Amino acid sequence: MPRKFGEIAFTPEVETAQSKRGSRETYERYIAKGPANDLITPEIAEFIAHLDGFYLGTVSSNGYPYIQFRGGSAGFSESA
Incomplete structure (x- = not known):
């Protein structure tokens, strides 16, 4: 698991949930070695x-997903 993913995705709330479920130590090892x-x-x-x-x-943080599509023509870029 790439370190940046863990640094971004594992907010304090996520880390608390991982600790409650017993997976926090495993994720910490993956991140440290990634x-x-x-x-x-x-x-x-x-x-x-x-x-x-x-x-x-x-x-x-309350668990609701938010999915959005972003796009345009190939090679699209931000416009003013």
Whole structure:
């Protein structure tokens, strides 16, 4: 498991839930041993450049999921 994923995804609320369920120590080991994986490589940038959209999923601290689509023409960029 990449370290950045754990740093971003495991909020204090998530860590508390993991502790209650007995999985926190396991996740801590995965994160500590995992690769940084926090860079966008040229290969990833090329892949993204050819996409016409993607789904972004998050979960709020109360457990509700929020899924949204973002996209446009291939290589889309933020417009003013």
